[in-house]
Amino acid sequence: MTKLRILAVGVGGQGILLFSRVLGETCLNEGLPVAMSEVHGMAQRGGVVETNIVLGWKSPLISEGEADVLVGLEPVETLRALPRCRRDTVIISSTDPVVPQIVKDGLATYPELEPALAKLRETFDRVYLFPGEKLAKEAGTSRALNMVVLGALAGSGLLPLSKEAFLNSLRKLVKPKYIEANEKAFEAGFNVIK
Amino acid sequence: MHPIVEAAKGEKLLLLGNEAIVRGALEGGLRVAAAYPGTPSSEIGNLLFQIERDLPGLYFEFSTNEKVAMEVAAAAAASGLRSLTCMKHVGLNVAADALMTLAYIGVRGGMVIITADDPSCHSSQNEQDNRLYARFSGLPMLEPTTPDEARRMTAYAFELSEKLELPVILRTTTRVSHARAVVDTDELPDYSQPVKGRFEKDPRRWVPVPAVARVRHQVLLEKIREATVLADGSSWNRILGEGDFGIITSGVAVNYVLDALEELGLEGKVKVLVLGFTHPHPTGLLANFLKGIETCLVVEELEPFLEEAARLVAQERGLSTNILGKATGHLPRLYEFTPGLVKGALIRALGLEEQKPERPDLSWVPELPPRPPTLCPGCPHRETYLVVKEVLEELGEAENTIYPTDIGCYTLGLLPPIQMADYLICMGSSVGSSCGFSVATDQRIVSFIGDSTFFHAGLSPLASAVYNKHRFTLVIMDNETTAMTGHQPVPSQELRWPGLEDRPRIDLEAVVKALGVPQVVTINPYRKEEAKAAVKPILASNELGVIISKAPCILFRGRAKK
Ligand SMILES: Cc1ncc(C[n+]2csc(CCOP(=O)(O)OP(=O)(O)O)c2C)c(N)n1
Ligand code: SF4
Numbered sequence: 001m002t003k004l005r006i007l008a009v010g011v012g013g014q015g016i017l018l019f020s021r022v023l024g025e026t027c028l029n030e031g032l033p034v035a036m037s038e039v040h041g042m043a044q045r046g047g048v049v050e051t052n053i054v055l056g057w058k059s060p061l062i063s064e065g066e067a068d069v070l071v072g073l074e075p076v077e078t079l080r081a082l083p084r085c086r087r088d089t090v091i092i093s094s095t096d097p098v099v100p101q102i103v104k105d106g107l108a109t110y111p112e113l114e115p116a117l118a119k120l121r122e123t124f125d126r127v128y129l130f131p132g133e134k135l136a137k138e139a140g141t142s143r144a145l146n147m148v149v150l151g152a153l154a155g156s157g158l159l160p161l162s163k164e165a166f167l168n169s170l171r172k173l174v175k176p177k178y179i180e181a182n183e184k185a186f187e188a189g190f191n192v193i194k
Numbered sequence: 195m196h197p198i199v200e201a202a203k204g205e206k207l208l209l210l211g212n213e214a215i216v217r218g219a220l221e222g223g224l225r226v227a228a229a230y231p232g233t234p235s236s237e238i239g240n241l242l243f244q245i246e247r248d249l250p251g252l253y254f255e256f257s258t259n260e261k262v263a264m265e266v267a268a269a270a271a272a273s274g275l276r277s278l279t280c281m282k283h284v285g286l287n288v289a290a291d292a293l294m295t296l297a298y299i300g301v302r303g304g305m306v307i308i309t310a311d312d313p314s315c316h317s318s319q320n321e322q323d324n325r326l327y328a329r330f331s332g333l334p335m336l337e338p339t340t341p342d343e344a345r346r347m348t349a350y351a352f353e354l355s356e357k358l359e360l361p362v363i364l365r366t367t368t369r370v371s372h373a374r375a376v377v378d379t380d381e382l383p384d385y386s387q388p389v390k391g392r393f394e395k396d397p398r399r400w401v402p403v404p405a406v407a408r409v410r411h412q413v414l415l416e417k418i419r420e421a422t423v424l425a426d427g428s429s430w431n432r433i434l435g436e437g438d439f440g441i442i443t444s445g446v447a448v449n450y451v452l453d454a455l456e457e458l459g460l461e462g463k464v465k466v467l468v469l470g471f472t473h474p475h476p477t478g479l480l481a482n483f484l485k486g487i488e489t490c491l492v493v494e495e496l497e498p499f500l501e502e503a504a505r506l507v508a509q510e511r512g513l514s515t516n517i518l519g520k521a522t523g524h525l526p527r528l529y530e531f532t533p534g535l536v537k538g539a540l541i542r543a544l545g546l547e548e549q550k551p552e553r554p555d556l557s558w559v560p561e562l563p564p565r566p567p568t569l570c571p572g573c574p575h576r577e578t579y580l581v582v583k584e585v586l587e588e589l590g591e592a593e594n595t596i597y598p599t600d601i602g603c604y605t606l607g608l609l610p611p612i613q614m615a616d617y618l619i620c621m622g623s624s625v626g627s628s629c630g631f632s633v634a635t636d637q638r639i640v641s642f643i644g645d646s647t648f649f650h651a652g653l654s655p656l657a658s659a660v661y662n663k664h665r666f667t668l669v670i671m672d673n674e675t676t677a678m679t680g681h682q683p684v685p686s687q688e689l690r691w692p693g694l695e696d697r698p699r700i701d702l703e704a705v706v707k708a709l710g711v712p713q714v715v716t717i718n719p720y721r722k723e724e725a726k727a728a729v730k731p732i733l734a735s736n737e738l739g740v741i742i743s744k745a746p747c748i749l750f751r752g753r754a755k756k
Binding site for chain 1: 206207208210233234236237316317340369372373374375376446448449450452453532533534535537551552553554555556558559560561562563564565566567568569570603606610611678679
C-alpha cells in the first residue's frame with residue numbers, strides 16, 4: 001500500500017485549497033486512502049497556508065521531519081517548511097516570490113533567493129525548482145500556478161496516479177471557462193519535472 | 195443540487211469534517227437548523243444555507259447570535275422535529291445560558307449541538323475546552339475522530355437525543371472539522387415536502403419556574419445515570435489490541451496514537467481504549483479497562499477531561515493502575531497535539547529508545563519575513579481607519595485615544611501601519627468596554643465594531659451606554675456582510691445572496707437613532723474629505739456618538755448582488 005506524507009505550503013490566495021482538492025479527488029477516484037488537513041479562516045487573508053495530505057496514514061497532520069514530499073507554491077514558504085523535512089524528502093517548489101505586505105511596508109525584508117535556493121539543492125537529495133507563476137502566465141493565467149505545481153507533483157512519479165487521472169478530476173473541479181488554461185498549466189508543470 | 199445532497203447511498207465522497215456533519219445530519223432526518231458562524235464551524239452553516247434552497251423539507255437560518263440559534267433549534271426540538279445548531283467553541287459561551295436550562299427541560303425531537311473547538315487558537319481568541327460544558331450541563335457528548343465518523347455520529351446523535359430526551363453535544367476540533375477524507379454515504383430521507391411539528395403544552399416540563407426546575411434537575415441526574423449505561427455499552431467506545439500497557443484516547447488524537455503504534459511496531463501489543471461517547475464518562479468501561487493493565491497513558495488535547503475521569507474511577511474502585519498524562523507531565527495541557535508529540539509521549543511512557551531521524555543542517559536558512567494576515571487590497575475597513583486617524587491627528591487627540599476593538603476582519607487594524615486596536619475581550623466587548631473606559635479614565639475613546647458583531651452583541655451594550663450617559667464614539671463598520679467567516683448575511687445589508695432578496699432590511703442608522711444616541715452620522719469612507727468633515731464634530735465632542743461607515747466588503751461585492 002502507498003504510504004506517503006505530502007506537505008503543501010503557500011500563501012493565502014494562491015489556490016492551495018484547489019490544489020489539494022484536485023489531488024484528493026484523484027486519489028479518491030483511484031481508490032487511494034487519502035486524508036488531509038486544510039487551513040480555513042483568517043490565515044487565508046494573505047497569511048501562510050498549508051495543506052497536509054497523507055496517503056495510507058490516519059493522522060491528517062505532518063510533524064517535524066515527517067514529510068516525504070514538500071510542495072511549495074512560494075519559495076519563502078518552502079524554506080519555512082524545511083524543519084518538517086528529512087534529507088530524503090523530495091522538494092518541489094515554485095521560485096516566484098509573493099512579497100508580503102509587511103515587506104512592502106518596509107517592516108521586514110524578503111531574503112535573497114539565489115543563495116538560499118542553491119543551499120536548498122545542496123542540502124536535499126531531490127529538489128525540483130521552477131518559476132511556477134511564469135509558467136502559469138505562459139499557459140494563460142498566473143492564477144493557475146497551483147495547477148503548474150500539481151502538474152510537477154504528478155510528473156515526479158511519486159504517486160501511483162496517471163496524468164489522465166489528475167486531468168479528469170481537474171476538469172471536474174475547475175470552472176469550465178478556466179479548464180483550458182489550467183490544463184495547459186498542469187502540462188507545463190508536468191513537463192518541467194518529468 | 196449540491197453534490198452532498200445528490201450522492202446516493204453507498205457513494206464515496208471526499209468531504210471536509212464539517213461537510214460530513216451536514217450529510218450525517220441529513221441522513222439523520224434534520225428538519226430545522228440555526229447557526230451563527232465562527233471558524234472552525236462555519237462550513238456547516240454555509241453548506242446548510244446553500245442546500246436549504248433545494249430542500250423544501252429543511253429549514254435553516256443564520257440567527258443573529260448563538261444563543262438565538264440555540265433557542266430556535268430547542269423550540270423546534272420541543273415541537274418534535276429533529277434540529278441542530280452549530281457554533282465555534284466561544285459561541286457556546288454566548289449560548290450557555292440557554293444550554294444550562296435546556297438540559298433541564300430537554301427535548302422531544304432529537305437535537306444536536308455542535309461545538310467546534312480550536313486548540314492552538316488557529317482562528318480564535320482562546321482555546322477553551324468545551325468538553326467541560328458537557329460536564330457542566332450534564333449533557334451527553336460524542337467526539338468524532340474522522341470526517342466519516344463525524345457523519346455517522348451526527349446521524350446517531352439524533353437517536354440518542356430522542357432516547358434520552360436531551361440535546362446531545364457533538365464536539366469537534368479544527369483538525370476534525372477541517373480534515374478532508376473519504377466519507378461513505380447512507381440513505382437520505384425525503385426532503386421534498388415541508389414538515390411541521392406540534393408543540394404539546396406541558397408547563398410542568400417546559401416552564402422551569404423554581405418548583406419545576408427542582409424536579410427537572412432530578413430528572414436530569416436520572417438521565418445522566420441512564421446515559422452512563424449507554425456510554426458503557428456504546429460501539430463508539432471500543433478496545434483495540436492487548437497488553438499490560440494501556441492508552442485512553444479520543445478525538446483527532448486517536449489517529450496520532452494509532453499511527454505512532456504502527457510506526458513503533460506496537461500495533462496490537464498495546465491496549466487502546468478509543469472513546470467516542472465521552473460524556474457521561476463510561477465509568478464501568480473505564481474501570482474494566484484500568485483493571486486489566488498496569489500503566490495507562492491518557493492522550494487527549496487540552497484539559498485532562500478523560501484523565502481526571504480515569505483517576506476518579508481508579509480511586510472509587512481502589513485500582514492501583516499507574517495513570518500517566520498531563521498531571522505527570524507526559525503531555526501538555528496547551529495547544530493542539532501533533533503526531534510527533536504523541537509519538538514522543540508514547541516513547542517516554544513506554545521507556546523506549548528514541549530514534550531521531552537524521553535532520554539536515556538548516557542553519558543556512560535566512561531570516562524569513564512573517565506573513566500576518568492583512569486586510570485585502572482596497573478593503574473599506576482600511577479607509578475607515580484612515581478617516582478616523584487623520585481627524586484625530588488634526589484634533590491632536592490621536593495619542594490620547596483608547597481604541598477598543600471587536601472581532602472581525604477589522605481587528606487586523608491592530609497591525610502597523612494602522613495600529614488602532616487597543617483592547618478586546620470577545621464579540622461585543624468594544625461597546626461594553628468603552629462604557630467602562632469612559633468612567634474609569636479621562637482619555638478619549640473611539641471604538642470599532644462590525645455590522646454582524648453589532649447585531650450579535652452590540653445592541654444591548656449600546657442601550658446601556660445611552661441610558662448611563664457614557665461618552666465615546668462607536669464606529670460601526672458596515673461592510674454589508676459577516677466577512678471574516680465567509681460572507682454570511684447581516685440584517686442591515688442591501689447587497690444580498692441570491693434567494694434573500696425578499697428579506698426585510700433593518701436600517702442601522704434608524705436603529706441607532708431609535709436607541710437615543712445623541713449624534714449619528716453615516717459616511718462613505720472612500721470619499722475621504724467629505725467623510726472627515728462629517729465625523730469631525732462627533733470625534734471632537736464629549737458625548738456619545740455613532741459613526742456608521744458604509745461600504746461593502748470588496749470580496750462580497752464581487753459575489754453578491756444588489
Ligand atoms: C461568540 C463568537 N461567535 C463567533 C465568532 C466568530 N466571528 C469572529 S468575527 C465574526 C463576525 C465578523 O463580522 P463583522 O463584525 O461584520 O466584521 P467583518 O469581518 O465583516 O469585518 C465572527 C462570526 C466569535 N469570535 N465569537
Ligand atoms: S474580506 Fe472584505 S472586509 Fe475582510 S479584509 Fe477583505 S475586503 Fe476587507
